Amino acid sequence: AQSVTQPDIHITVSEGASLELRCNYSYGATPYLFWYVQSPGQGLQLLLKYFSGDTLVQGIKGFEAEFKRSQSSFNLRKPSVHWSDAAEYFCAVGPTGTASKLTFGTGTRLQVTL
Amino acid sequence: DSGVTQTPKHLITATGQRVTLRCSPRSGDLSVYWYQQSLDQGLQFLIQYYNGEERAKGNILERFSAQQFPDLHSELNLSSLELGDSALYFCASSVSSGGASDTQYFGPGTRLTVL
Numbered sequence: 522a523q524s525v526t527q528p529d530i531h532i533t534v535s536e537g538a539s540l541e542l543r544c545n546y547s548y549g550a551t552p553y554l555f556w557y558v559q560s561p562g563q564g565l566q567l568l569l570k571y572f573s574g575d576t577l578v579q580g581i582k583g584f585e586a587e588f589k590r591s592q593s594s595f596n597l598r599k600p601s602v603h604w605s606d607a608a609e610y611f612c613a614v615g616p617t618g619t620a621s622k623l624t625f626g627t628g629t630r631l632q633v634t635l
Numbered sequence: 636d637s638g639v640t641q642t643p644k645h646l647i648t649a650t651g652q653r654v655t656l657r658c659s660p661r662s663g664d665l666s667v668y669w670y671q672q673s674l675d676q677g678l679q680f681l682i683q684y685y686n687g688e689e690r691a692k693g694n695i696l697e698r699f700s701a702q703q704f705p706d707l708h709s710e711l712n713l714s715s716l717e718l719g720d721s722a723l724y725f726c727a728s729s730v731s732s733g734g735a736s737d738t739q740y741f742g743p744g745t746r747l748t749v750l
Contacts, residue, residue: 557741564637564725565741611678621668621691621733622680 523548523614527626535634536604542597542629544612554595555613555623556586565611571595582606607633638662639742641726647748653714656745660707660728666690667709668729668739669701673722684709685732716749723747 524547534540546552553572557565569580576588586597595612609630613623638661648654660667669681671694680693684703695701698716703709713720723746727739 555738564639564743565727566637567738567740570738621666621683621737622693623668623670623678623727623739624680625678627677 523552523624525612525614525624525626527610527612527629529629530627531630531632533632533634534602537601540597540599540602540606540631542610542612542631544595544597544626545593546595546612546614547593548614551590552595552614554586554588556580556584556595556597557611557613557625558582558608559611559628560608568597568610602631602633604633604635607631637740637742639726639728639740641724641742641745643745644743645746645748647750648716649750650716650718652716652749653712654716654747656711656713656724656726656747658709658711658726658728658742660709660726661740664728664730664740665707666729666732666737666739667703667707668727669695669709669711670725670727670741671722672725672744673719676722678725681711683733690732713747718749721747721749 526545555570556568609628611628612626640659642657665686668683672678681695683691701711723744725744726742729737729739
């Protein structure tokens, strides 16, 4: 069964600092990977997705993620964090074939200090 | 704004009651998914409908049911509510029934509180 692990429950960074949020997946074949962001009181917004091809994926709001098959990872990065990036970030795997559902990690809450 | 709408935004009810959550997918999307987000279980897939038919089922309780209507909107019915059903319920929609390019777009959610 597919699964996603986000090892960091909570991360605090200073505004302007770089950010990396970790995501590890477990899946038997090439996964389809997603990062979503949830701002307080809001729904889930898609940041970026990886299906195939270039392993470095660019998303919205200046975020990027790199797929590393050897490490089963899909870490999210941003070179310079803004205070408005404070939110909860979810990594997800799927859907593939007939398995339509997304399997989410437990999320990483990002706090940005000024 | 994802284009997926959910009503109501908030719902407060008592144990044993029944509620209905409503979702309208993005224009042109045929699939609707329901997810539950709770503190102890995280984000869990409940059920998917595609063009009016049930397509996939996840960790959905027997007390819960869903349907998708001809106009493609969907309703999630929760009955015999328990305290543990308190959660944020998300609806998502996608163009087709699943697969690599079928990205799911989420609505703002309905927060259910069972007292």
